[in-house]
Amino acid sequence: MITVDPPSKITKKQINGKIEYAAIFVVGILLRLPFMVSTVDDAFITFRYVRNIISGNGFVFNPGELILGTTTPLYTLYLAAWGKLGFDFITVGKLTNILADSASCVLLFVVVRRATNRLVAWTAVLLILSSPYNLQYSASGMETGIYTFMLLLILYLYGAKRWNWMALVGGLLVLVRPDGLLVLIVMGLFWLIDRQDLKSGMKYAALMILVTLPWILFATWYFGSPIPHSVTAKSLTYRTSVPLHWLQILWHVFAQRGGTGGALLITALLGTGIVSTLTRQALRPYLAWLLLYVGTFTFFQSGRFGWYYAPLMPLLFTFVVIGGYEWFRQMMRLPAMTTIMQSNLRTLLAGALILSYMGATGIAVSGAWQVANKEVAQEKLMWQPIGQWIQDNTMPEATVAIESIGGVGWYSERYIWDEGGLVSEKVYELNQETPGNINVFGLLQTYRPAIYIAWDPWELETRFDTPEAQTWFAANYKPVESYTAVGKTWTLFQLREE
Structure with a gap:
């Protein structure tokens, strides 16, 4: 006689988790939708390629000139497919990026909660949800939201040992933006550090190459090279002679806007968070990617545009929050702090923190909205x-x-x-x-x-x-x-x- 096991019951904890994910996802969408009215100038470069593809002029910016001037061929073809079906491809592109960026918030919440705890994860995701650069550039027409989600997904899939999917997404990411190669380098490095099977690693690397091969062959035949001409041109024309200029802009964007005191506090929290992350194995690949990304763009001194900084913001906020959590843990060892947490003052402290967050969020969203209006x-x-x-x-x-x-x-x-x-x-x-x-x-x-x-x-x-x-x-x-x-x-x- 064949017996069938009864379906496992969904626990209250699992239901609460799904509610959390849905809430984060929906809030992320709602915060980003108003920014759809704004389109950055560079997005129209890709849109013009899309329009020419749909019109039958080919994958070109100027009809008759076979030059790959967009760095996001997969996004371009994705929009062209929707346009061919009769949809407003600009709206589709913006909505896709908004959904992807909101999914990034959910994904990072899951990762941080597993590596730390729910309080840290919620604190981090609340900051990420209202991150000005992510609000603006996820809805600006650029591929930024898709890129951010895919790179975080690759890092997540590595930790989950879903390596076939990791290789598939990794191959696609390079076609969304060529600097996606940096996260693949990080994956290869950790494959060696974690002493994974080299033969299996070669198989997954081959799968990544296989995913990109059709485009490589087409682009080589059609344009003469799979490397976007815009990458070469930017490295020549927009390369600055100012030392560490790319890093200086990142410093201004993320920390210096808070004034001297705010910048020092953010730097201290970020440093503490990075040191703490070194002891959390699950977060090390995320830190390694961040450092490699910042180092690469700083070294080549090009790409000083907002959409190149936006993918960094979720992880920077995460490490700042982890640093704050470590400070809190150390402060709890002080007798005075223990007394406060056991008294009614803890309510005042929590209220002050909530009000501070609401004020900072209001300022952040307002600032992003002003930029969008420009x-x-x-x-x-x-x-x-x-x-x-x-x-x-x-x-x-x-x-x-x-x-x-x-x-x-x-x-x-x-x-x-x-x-x-x-x-x-x-x-x-x-x-x-x-x-x-x-x-x-x-x-x-x-x-x-x-x-x-x-x-x-x-x-x-x-x-x-x-x-x-x-x-x-x-x-x-x-x-x-x-x-x-x-x-x-x-x-x-x-x-x-x-």
């Missing part, structure tokens, strides 16, 4: 009207030279000479003459675009800093329109008729 203002008051002016006043074959190519490139639908060289190989060659800077003068002299858009007066003062350059520019280009928003002015110059 992006909205730039799109409505600059990118859209500039694009419309160009459409109304130039022929379809006209060319436009500009550094911030996303929004104007999207709305103008004209050929774009990218001053940074991200989508323009010819401009990249010109910029090799001025490493770390943009060779605008050389671009205008060589290719004579119909429209040149300058940040006025900064770009005019820095790009044409000799009498000869100023004379040539005035003789060949005339100002036609200016647009101002959030303290920035963009002036359009038109090529004079010869």
Whole structure:
């Protein structure tokens, strides 16, 4: 006689856990949805690739030029698939990133709770939920939310020994952003540290390569290289000579905004949290990735954009909270603290902490909202009207030279000479003459675009800093329109008729 075991009952603890996960996920979504109104300029670069794919022009920014100027081919193809089905792919992209970023909060809550306790996990996730950079960039149109979730998922899958899934997600992550390779390096390092089977490790590495192989073969055939041209261009054009500049920006973003006292406190808590993490085996890979990521971007001195800092914030907040927990544990050894915790003062202390969190959250969300509104203002008051002016006043074959190519490139639908060289190989060659800077003068002299858009007066003062350059520019280009928003002015110059 065959007996069937009765289904296991779901315990109250499991139900409470699922409620916690759902609450975190829903709150994360609700906090991020309002930021969908904002789109950063660089997102429009990917959107223009998507539009060209859907329109049948190919995987190109400028029709006819096979240049891989986006660093997120998988996200681009994902959006193009939705667009082909008739959906608004920009909305789909933003919603996908919001869902992914909210899932990151849940995932990190699970990891931190297992490594520490529920109090630490909740404290960390409350900070992460309202992290300004994650609020903004998860809904900005960039792939940041997807990238953050996938890298945390890979680290989680390694700890859970779900290695087939780890390899699959790892291969896909590199196609979301090439610096996803850093987390795979960390996984390989811990595979050796943990003395896992080398033969199995090679099998999983082969699976990762197999996942990326179709794109590698296609990109090599189609573009000539699977390495995005924008990576090479950024390393040339936007590489700064200021020592540790990338790290300085991170310091300002995460700590220095709190003033000197706040920065010192955050640094002390972060340092304590990092030291404590060294004793928590489950969190070591997360720390290793953070250090490798910061070290790599600091060394190469490029990528000083908000979406490169956003993936760090969840772990930085986590380590700060762990540091605070360690301080609390040590303080509990003091007789005075024991007396406080056994008296009614503990209620006042808890209330003060809750009010402090609510105040800090309010400030953080408000600050992120102000930044988002600036992006909205730039799109409505600059990118859209500039694009419309160009459409109304130039022929379809006209060319436009500009550094911030996303929004104007999207709305103008004209050929774009990218001053940074991200989508323009010819401009990249010109910029090799001025490493770390943009060779605008050389671009205008060589290719004579119909429209040149300058940040006025900064770009005019820095790009044409000799009498000869100023004379040539005035003789060949005339100002036609200016647009101002959030303290920035963009002036359009038109090529004079010869």
